Amino acid sequence: MSERELRRNLAILPIGTVRDLTLLTDRQIRYYEQNELINPSRGKGGQRRFSLNDVDRLLEIRDFLDAGDSIKDIQEIFAKQRRKAVEKQDSESALRRSLQKEFAQIGRFDR
Amino acid sequence: MSERELRRNLAILPIGTVRDLTLLTDRQIRYYEQNELINPSRGKGGQRRFSLNDVDRLLEIRDFLDAGDSIKDIQEIFAKQRRKAVEKQDSESALRRSLQKEFAQIGRFDR
DNA sequence: ACAACCATGTCATAAAACCTGACACATATT
DNA sequence: AATATGTGTCAGGTTTTATGACATGGTTGT
Structure with missing residues (x-):
């Protein structure tokens, strides 16, 4: 965070x-x-x-x-938001990992 | 502000x-x-x-x-800070005014 | 060394804010 | 009609904050 x-x-x-x-x-x-x-x-x-x-x-x-919206509706809306946030975070860390691999590759070329 | x-x-x-x-x-x-x-x-x-x-x-x-520093020292430090802030604000609005004049001038050329 | 001052601790007392639980109620849902 | 929902309100108790006063250790000035 x-x-x-x-x-x-x-x-x-x-x-x-x-x-x-x-x-x-x-x-x-x-x-x-x-x-x-x-x-x-x-x-x-x-x-x-x-x-x-x-x-x-x-x-x-x-x-x-x-x-x-009812309270229950809002509970579900928030639950969905949380799921989305987790998804986003996951895809971002996946992106970070793949970028790291790329940079590692470049580093190898540079030598 | x-x-x-x-x-x-x-x-x-x-x-x-x-x-x-x-x-x-x-x-x-x-x-x-x-x-x-x-x-x-x-x-x-x-x-x-x-x-x-x-x-x-x-x-x-x-x-x-x-x-x-003593309390009185700090009072003076803060008073000085306030004076500086006013100064800065003044000079900034002076700058704005002079820039406005320049732009007004440019506007005249454009016509 | 002594008095005065400075920044803070501490205590008493009162008021304001907050807590929970319960009951009431109007509106919407079944 | 019965139930569920969201909110109002009240009571009784606890916590937080407010103010004013007195105490105190450390520093300053004489």
Whole structure:
């Protein structure tokens, strides 16, 4: 994962900030967590800490719900997204491997 | 101010997160605020809300103090930084103005 | 050496924010 | 009509934050 991705996954925001940022109620946010659409970590005292990625995800959820999708629909949409991401990552590392072979080949010619 | 700068100035972090991020105590953070080294805004109930820029600034403060500078020294350092920033901005907008004149000139030739 | 100052620790007390669990309810689905 | 969904709301308890005061070790100035 990139440095930037790491930063976006840092658990730094309390639920109040997330409420302000997303215009969702805390009831909604907790309900979405219960339904595993998000998975915020917890601080020492047990309070939720959200990342910037969580916020993005909540905004997505809001849009999908507004568009008429159900929670279950959204669960599947996210599952599909995850599969795609894995696929993409796999094909990229395959590409890296094949490029490495090519460069190794070139290196041999150079000698 | 750029979009990115705006985001970095969003007041989103409670003091607990800032404590974790900077390894400062809340006593220290409040003391620096008292001495106007930072100026976090306040949420509805009066609680401090820090921005990412505030965090950066606190890390700077920590470094300066470690290096032996006093709070007053740091106040002056920051004041100087602000003056420089204004200067830079001024010279940039002067540059923009002169470039605009040049382009206006070119436009005239084109006709 | 002594007083004054600086940066921080610590404690008490109060308020705000957050947690979970439960019940209510309007709307949509079966 | 019965059930399921998504959200509102309230109660009771815990955690976090706020402010103000006093304490203290280290440095500075006289």
